[in-house]
Amino acid sequence: MGKIYVLDTNVLLQDPFAIFSFEENEVVIPAVVLEEVDSKKRYMDEIGRNARQVSKIIDKLRQTGKLHEKIPLENGGSLRIELNHRSFHQLQEIFIEKTNDNRILAVAKNLSLEEGEKENGRPVILVSKDTLVRVKADALGLQAEDFLNDRVIELNDIYSGFLEVYVSKDLLNYFYVKGELQLSEITHHPFYPHQFLIIKDALGSSASAVGIVDSTGKMVKKLIYDQDPIWGIKPRNVQQMMALEMLLRADIPLVTLAGKAGTGKTLLALAAGLLQTEDHKSYNKLLVARPIVPVGKDIGYLPGEKQEKLRPWIQPIYDNLEYLFNTKKPGEIDNILAGLNSIEVEALTYIRGRSIPEQFIIIDEAQNLTKHEVKTILTRVGEKSKIVLMGDTAQIDHPYLDEYNNGLTYVIEKFKDQKVAGHIKLMKGERSGLAQLAADIL
Structure with a gap:
């Protein structure tokens, strides 16, 4: 059973290709999102560039079918522009003002209610980078997620550029004398080019050295900088x-x-x-x-x-x-x-x-x-x-x-x-x- 993802405007303005990030599921873009994207396309900055890119992508998809119906995507999913579901009947007692955020929430809420009435109804998930929109969605009983596909790395996994390694006193002395060491003698762990190693004595003495991995990733050598x-x-x-x-x-x-x-x-x-x-x-x-x-x-x-x-x-x-x-x-x-x-x-x-x-x-x-x-x-x-x-x-x-x-x-x-x-x-x-x-x- 697939899912329905309703996208907020900020997702598309952050990553114009976000439409293609939801695998074999249905992506729904509320009409109000198109209005917001259209209002940004004249900006001469990154947001304006992304707004124009979104417009081009959707226009290209328009040539393959009708936007208010399901348009198949190359990844196996589908895209639909939701023109209706602006009714505030489900929201009017909670969020009175008809802001654009609330209109997007209304689309997600009404789609969720529709799917809930079906025998094999699909989960409806609102995707937004706006924390308060996700909080509002939770208050309405809607599933809401941040868009994380644009992240380069996962949490706390940013490359630091250096590692601590422990070697025998003999290898440490050899590094002092020769100024280089085969990485295979230290560990079989792969290293990146120009990654720094803080080499310490495995027996716990205060002896240590700093080296840099060469461009081949196979040798660690002493630093060239002489600290003047x-x-x-x-x-x-x-x-x-x-x-x-x-x-x-x-x-x-x-x-x-x-x-x-x-x-x-x-x-x-x-x-x-x-x-x-x-x-x-x-x-x-x-x-x-x-x-x-x-x-x-x-x-x-x-x-x-x-x-x-x-x-x-x-x-x-x-x-x-x-x-x-x-x-x-x-x-x-x-x-x-x-x-x-x-x-x-x-x-x-x-x-x-x-x-x-x-x-x-x-x-x-x-x-x-x-x-x-x-x-x-x-x-x-x-x-x-x-x-x-x-x-x-x-x-x-x-x-x-x-x-x-x-x-x-x-x-x-x-x-x-x-x-x-x-x-x-x-x-x-x-x-x-x-x-x-x-x-x-x-």
């Missing part, structure tokens, strides 16, 4: 040391850094970028960008030219640059950047259509990017460029993203087995004791 300060910055913990190793290596063109606020992601990336751009001349330019997503209420339109408008959004980058350049006076960092002419701080709004060769690219707050946006960014990277994506997956300001379906998590999981990529999750906050405590308990 970089632009006055020195790693304060083992994960920061791992991060610098990847940031300074030319054979890892894609680096992802995840971690709570204050773990040093931005500062480490900027220091590594400045060293390789200004000192080593490995790259022609350091490009730093971040998405324009406000925390809390948007401050609205800002006066001035482009750089003046962008300054409030990219001020966190300037804060870190002021620390690295050790500036004391107001406006001094602007004069330094103008004089260098090789450091560009930009908003991601302007990256589409660009090709960025021979640059060290840093994308801050990447957890606020969607899968489509992060694909757009990575496909801009030109020859001999290095790109660093970083963010805190627990601090997301985008309305349709969470810890498990955002662009940063998407890249981490999709590239973890690729030879061109490396990832590390920074664990310990180094901003201040108060910042670390706040990140842990709030």
